[in-house]
Amino acid sequence: MPPIATHHPTVPASRRPPAPGGGGVPGAESRLVRALGRAAPALVGYLMVRLFGLLVLARWAHVQGRGVWPTLATTWDSDWYLGIADHGYQRELGTALDSNNLAFFPLYPALVKAAAAVTPGTRASVALVIAVVASLVAAWGIFSVGDRLHGQRVGTVLAVLWGAYPVAVVQWMGYTESLFTAFTAWCLYAALKGRWLWAGSLATLAGLTRPTGIAVAAAVAVAGLVAYVRTRERRALAGALLAPLGWCGYVAWVGHRVGRWDGYFAVQKLWRNQWDGGRSTLVEMREHLAYDASPMFFLVLVSVVLVVSAGLYLLCLTDRQPLALLVFTGVLMVIVLGSGGVYFPRARFLLPAFPLLLPIAVAVARARRPVALVVLGGAALSSAWLGANALLVWPGPP
Template sequence: MACSSRLGTVSSTSVTDLTGAADAGRGGNSGGAHHRRPDERRERLRRAAFFLLPGLLFLGVRQLGVVVLSVLSGVNNTTAPEALRSWDGEWFLGIAQGGYSGVPQGLVDAFGNRSFETPLAFFPGYPTAVRWLTELTGLSLPTAAFFLSGFFGVVTAYALMRLGSMIRGGSARTGLILVVLFAASPMGVVLSMAYSESMFCAAAAWALVFVLEHQWLAAGACTAVAGLVRPTAAAVLLAIGVAAVVHIVRKREIWHPLAGLLLAPAGLVGYLTWVGTRLRPGAGWFDQLQAWTDLQQRGWDSRFDWGVATVTFAGKALGRSGNVLEIATIAILVLALVLVVIAIKRRLELPLVLYGVGVLAMDLGSNGLMNSKARLLVPAFTLLIPIALALAKRRTSTVVLVLVGAAVASAWFGAYSLTIWQYAI
């Protein structure tokens, strides 16, 4: 008992005693530890605040967008919740509620048609997550959808913070700026909607982080998840594929990159195969993989035409008095092309360039609804990195002014697109 008591006494006082002795040896006093404790607490609080900053910045920008949307919704005889679950959001909520076979019959494709195959155009990842959250918490489907969009947006923010710190010439400041630029994307309102972009961006952004860190299995797993959410996962596959091959050639390390590379397409190829077996049972595998693309073309006239439709759209919009959304869409596409050139010239990491180019190519090269092109560019967040790097070198006042301006412009443009613009985004 005596030994136990003495050990307890020593363990509880030894740190203080040693600190006091050290202070005495330096001519200090035993109160030094007490003076340091407030400093240590302040440091811990500072670190905690900095850790929370990416998520808070993302949510703050998006909350501004929702506030502006609420104002314009009231002026235009609708509500913000109705606007945030409109268009494709109704499809995702319908799939979350009843699965692919239980989607409300009132939902139709772009031509007003509906068959058993129509809902299969929408990937299952996001509506499945919404259904799971609803079953787990009892939240309504729209509330669960909005919560998940915000949650995955925050998850994306932390990945972008990491990317901004990892790249050549990057820093924590660059990462924070990148987070705000992403949240304030021209069509950033979709990150608050019952849409799948937020979940996809989270999976894609972390896949890219893991690629740069050479964590191949984690990168492959995130890419597989992205493939269950949106077909844009093809751009992530391009990035991880080239990066893995380059790593194998340079480092002579085979198994980990190869394992990640084999895992990466599981989500995208798995869903396309599943759709193909239902639409073309008994057909060859490659024919089945094509079934989803043909479904998109039949229902939404969406197909890859190497940019012919996009150029035609731009020519018509610029050749007449185009409306705000059409002109803005063209400007956004041109800016994206310029950012690709800048990213290449400043030698941005290859996987990040390939991913951004892949997303942009799928957007520019596809026919379909032209007014969705600004929204489809939201996942091309790596193209924002050159802007973040440039702003990081400017004075704080300049950075704040630019970012606040971008957030306000994004808030208005998103609200305009959902309340004044009469067509789908």
């Protein structure tokens, strides 16, 4: 006699208990954990480089009888951002040189003010913590870009090289470079994956962080428009249109605040940041590298960084990097090299241009392990020494 068939009602997938051992479709949390695990070697390597740099700085400062804390948290540009967090922006354009705080973009001081309101630390300590945390987020994003383009090993080397940049000491200062690089790295990663709304949103945030946020906006706008022309994907067009809103919004607000349409550019003129097509850069570079009988070391370093960066960009073009990366680094270099403003911080201004390091990262990753360790170790040593020199010997801001 055949067995009697029995009916078992189907349980909807959404109501089924999880399978033993956590089976099933991984959620967002498990994807995040896996991504973090893949990036762990890069983050550990980055931390080791920056902690070594901090130790060298602390020892050097101790020998000089100086404190590390005020050097990192309350000097130069840090003072400007803390002043904005404390008192807000001024309302007049004025005529005094190097004194108008409207030149500094608002997102970083706004985060400092908001975080300090709900934490026990001072605004200076909060600003430093934000910079350090942002540097780790930036290193993760940089790894992710390198990993997507060339694999995990290249991504790891790329993050470590960014931590060993000649003036990487500013990554752990009360400056905006780390926050800006974090937005930039993840924006470019989103563009590489075709996540255009994320890319446009992150470009908007980058545009509220630094004046060079226009380079991020240009990268997303150009790459997004090209993608839209090819695929007619509306999200690509939306991301392209969204990208410049942060930068344009702040520039428009400054104009409204000071009562003239070109108010932001008038502020930059008071800081002597005017476009001259690169003439001032070439004059300064020639002076420090060829004609100055007793050149200052830091200015020579800045000149060398600019020359090497230009050479690396040519390699990036030869390697046919993705369009978003080429546009970002290209526009950023045009802004930094084409400005007639102060010369000494230009190496720092190029710090977010991590795609320039991709050709080096690929070469180091392909080298034998001992060679790679020597290169990365040498980069870490030089970065630690150069960073301490920039903060404790050079008389001005890095």
